[in-house]
Amino acid sequence: MSEVIHTIEQMKExxxxxxxxxxxxxxxxTMGYLHEGHLSLIQKARxxxxxxxxxxxxxxxxFAPNEDFxxxxxxxxxxxxxxxxxxxxxxxxxxxxxxxPQSYQTYVEVSFLSKPLEGKSRPTxxxxxxxxxxxxxxxxxxxxxxxxxxxxxxxxxxxxxxxDLNLDVEIVPCEIKRDxxxxxxxxxxxxxNAKERSQAICLKKALDKAKELIDxxxxxxxxxxxxxxxxxxxxxxARIDYISINSTDCLSELKEVVLxxxxxxxxxxxxxxxxxxxxxx
Amino acid sequence: MSEVIHTIEQMKExxxxxxxxxxxxxxxxTMGYLHEGHLSLIQKARxxxxxxxxxxxxxxxxFAPNEDFxxxxxxxxxxxxxxxxxxxxxxxxxxxxxxxPQSYQTYVEVSFLSKPLEGKSRPTxxxxxxxxxxxxxxxxxxxxxxxxxxxxxxxxxxxxxxxDLNLDVEIVPCEIKRDxxxxxxxxxxxxxNAKERSQAICLKKALDKAKELIDxxxxxxxxxxxxxxxxxxxxxxARIDYISINSTDCLSELKEVVLxxxxxxxxxxxxxxxxxxxxxx
Numbered sequence: 001m002s003e004v005i006h007t008i009e010q011m012k013e014x015x016x017x018x019x020x021x022x023x024x025x026x027x028x029x030t031m032g033y034l035h036e037g038h039l040s041l042i043q044k045a046r047x048x049x050x051x052x053x054x055x056x057x058x059x060x061x062x063f064a065p066n067e068d069f070x071x072x073x074x075x076x077x078x079x080x081x082x083x084x085x086x087x088x089x090x091x092x093x094x095x096x097x098x099x100x101p102q103s104y105q106t107y108v109e110v111s112f113l114s115k116p117l118e119g120k121s122r123p124t125x126x127x128x129x130x131x132x133x134x135x136x137x138x139x140x141x142x143x144x145x146x147x148x149x150x151x152x153x154x155x156x157x158x159x160x161x162x163x164d165l166n167l168d169v170e171i172v173p174c175e176i177k178r179d180x181x182x183x184x185x186x187x188x189x190x191x192x193n194a195k196e197r198s199q200a201i202c203l204k205k206a207l208d209k210a211k212e213l214i215d216x217x218x219x220x221x222x223x224x225x226x227x228x229x230x231x232x233x234x235x236x237x238a239r240i241d242y243i244s245i246n247s248t249d250c251l252s253e254l255k256e257v258v259l260x261x262x263x264x265x266x267x268x269x270x271x272x273x274x275x276x277x278x279x280x281x
Numbered sequence: 282m283s284e285v286i287h288t289i290e291q292m293k294e295x296x297x298x299x300x301x302x303x304x305x306x307x308x309x310x311t312m313g314y315l316h317e318g319h320l321s322l323i324q325k326a327r328x329x330x331x332x333x334x335x336x337x338x339x340x341x342x343x344f345a346p347n348e349d350f351x352x353x354x355x356x357x358x359x360x361x362x363x364x365x366x367x368x369x370x371x372x373x374x375x376x377x378x379x380x381x382p383q384s385y386q387t388y389v390e391v392s393f394l395s396k397p398l399e400g401k402s403r404p405t406x407x408x409x410x411x412x413x414x415x416x417x418x419x420x421x422x423x424x425x426x427x428x429x430x431x432x433x434x435x436x437x438x439x440x441x442x443x444x445d446l447n448l449d450v451e452i453v454p455c456e457i458k459r460d461x462x463x464x465x466x467x468x469x470x471x472x473x474n475a476k477e478r479s480q481a482i483c484l485k486k487a488l489d490k491a492k493e494l495i496d497x498x499x500x501x502x503x504x505x506x507x508x509x510x511x512x513x514x515x516x517x518x519a520r521i522d523y524i525s526i527n528s529t530d531c532l533s534e535l536k537e538v539v540l541x542x543x544x545x546x547x548x549x550x551x552x553x554x555x556x557x558x559x560x561x562x
Binding site: 008012020022103104105106107108109110111112113130134135138139160161164165166167168250 | 447
């Protein structure tokens with residue numbers, strides 16, 4: 001049975017006992033509506049720790065007013081069953097008032113890394129992410145926390161926050177999970193209609209094209225990005241937000257791919273739905 | 282003997298052992314150049330905890346470019362002896378590179394509370410304070426941390442940060458220490474020349490006047506502030522930065538003093554030296 005905890009106080013009490021008993025805590029922070037991507041994080045946490053905690057909290061702070069906070073998919077009962085089936089010990093499922101009481105006013109920001117890529121399209125997003133993640137770390141006190149590479153910039157920013165603020169948690173990056181046709185799993189994929197869904201594979205196709213060029217020793221970023229654009233533009237419902245080639249350490253734009261240190265990432269709209277994908281080279 | 286620790290790693294190691302041994306840690310964060318005010322914090326920490334840690338770090342982040350970071354008084358050897366004499370177990374004395382390596386970029390801000398009073402005159406100050414204090418809390422992991430009421434707004438902001446970020450440390454407020462003539466102790470008092478020093482008592486005199494009016498049941502803020510101004514203006518070297526009457530919870534300006542919930546605070550320049558003082562009513 002996964003225990004469901006709603007209050008910060010009870011969650012802290014649980015973690016305090018675990019730490020005094022010298023047990024390791026693996027933590028998977030989520031916004032719920034769990035899919036195979038989340039489950040792979042949970043399974044990794046399960047294999048590496050004494051205790052596994054999953055949080056489910058759709059964090060209003062990381063959505064801009066024009067974004068999909070209200071319509072973001074939620075299904076706690078299904079999530080609870082999936083957690084049970086995957087050996088989760090505790091589901092931390094707090095209410096909004098619990099996490100952000102009325103006088104709430106403290107924010108954490110990782111400045112430079114939050115500006116490019118997703119930050120350009122979503123300028124307040126990462127401030128919301130780092131704030132909630134720091135709060136969750138302080139409440140759950142994990143030994144290790146698991147983040148998917150799908151949200152590549154988020155992962156890089158959280159690692160930086162942990163380093164800068166001298167936190168003790170180890171950040172464990174996890175591989176992107178994909179549907180059979182290559183679409184990266186995302187809770188937002190449910191927004192796609194049938195035709196959009198069939199075309200959504202273009203993000204992976206563009207990344208495959210990039211990989212093909214790099215394997216042929218073509219490292220020039222302009223060339224790679226142009227080829228990726230061509231792939232996306234051959235799908236009539238796809239509208240490119242960005243395609244970018246950046247260093248994985250400071251996210252600066254790269255003129256040439258540097259093997260082992262490069263992030264190729266893109267965001268593509270299908271109607272109002274915005275999908276992201278990436279590849280670490 | 283007080284142990285001097287220079288690195289974050291060693292400090293963390295020390296605290297980890299103490300916590301596993303279920304010992305309480307009392308923490309006094311300072312910028313050094315210790316005076317009786319600091320020593321009263323250390324003594325309180327000593328009386329309430331198994332272990333006492335004092336940090337000495339002049340935090341560049343809380344000084345604006347036009348402020349006195351370079352000239353801020355420093356005397357580590359004297360500080361070390363004072364710590365020894367007052368039973369401090371560990372002096373955490375890190376270098377700048379240790380606390381802010383070159384790629385450092387994470388900041389914590391308590392938004393509304395950082396804006397009025399000191400925040401008006403020093404708009405980046407509290408962001409620097411909350412960032413370093415959070416880092417120090419994460420490194421030292423104190424059970425209790427001690428802050429003087431002299432820096433009233435700082436104390437209120439740090440309490441709010443602790444609440445908002447769900448930190449476990451208990452913040453212990455400590456009374457203001459004063460010289461025999463009433464001047465609140467501050468490391469910056471050394472900047473005053475003899476004539477300025479003799480007039481610097483005007484801050485306390487103005488607060489005494491406020492107390493006298495309140496004791497006579499005069500609660501109107503305008504009247505109290507005007508009377509305080511008159512006191513300060515009778516000293517020819519004093520230049521008022523602000524005099525303000527605020528609520529102690531949200532720091533909003535009060536039209537009338539509310540007993541038990543009011544902060545009366547002021548900042549006064551003597552030449553380039555800026556002194557602050559306050560009274561909790």
